[in-house]
Amino acid sequence: MKELDINQAPSGTEVEYMEEDEDDESPNGGPAPRKKLRLTKEQSRLLEETFLQNHTLNPKEKETLALELKLKPRQVEVWFQNRRARSKMKQTEMECEYLKRWFGTLTEQNKKLQKEVEELRAIKVAAPPLQSRHPLPPSALTMCPRCERVTTTIHLDNGTHYHHHHLRS
DNA sequence: GACGACTCTGTGATTACCTCA
DNA sequence: AGTGAGGTAATCACAGAGTCG
Known part of the structure; x- marks a missing residue:
């Protein structure tokens, strides 16, 4: 399995941490709580722009983009994985909504047709x-x-x- | 208004598993 | 058949915004 510490950004990056704490250990010697990295607006913008052009990256593109963003290639990779997963989820949700609406109109149509069947039966009986x-x-x-x-x-x-x-x- | 506790949402990261060359 | 790279799915963990008493 891949054993990379991706919480450790390269030195001199523009990555925003919520609090400054470079230590890997807490004062009592236990494991430091995982810190959450936040990408800058510019990093997000470039990632998004790249994603729109291509939803996957080959190793060379990943390396180049990581260099440009001052991130680790692994971080770029993770970002693309999450982006793919979440856009797929969004798409699925939209399809679900569409199918719900479609079901509603089909139900309406079905009601109307049932009514027509009743009318036709009535005519048949009357004449x-x-x-x-x-x-x-x-x-x-x-x-x-x-x-x-x-x-x-x-x-x-x-x-x-x-x-x-x-x-x- | 300002505050603290709590909840919700977005998102970076991890893990397990799958596929394919 | 075994292996490594790269993908997805599920999940965790955290930050920040929103809400409420």
């Missing part, structure tokens, strides 16, 4: 003699291009035909 003389072929159930609803075409004796919901409206 059995007409249907018995002129049984509806399956092709009579079509999508109306005008209102984008499922329609039943009703054929009359004089040759005209109507869509049921046009008659009702």
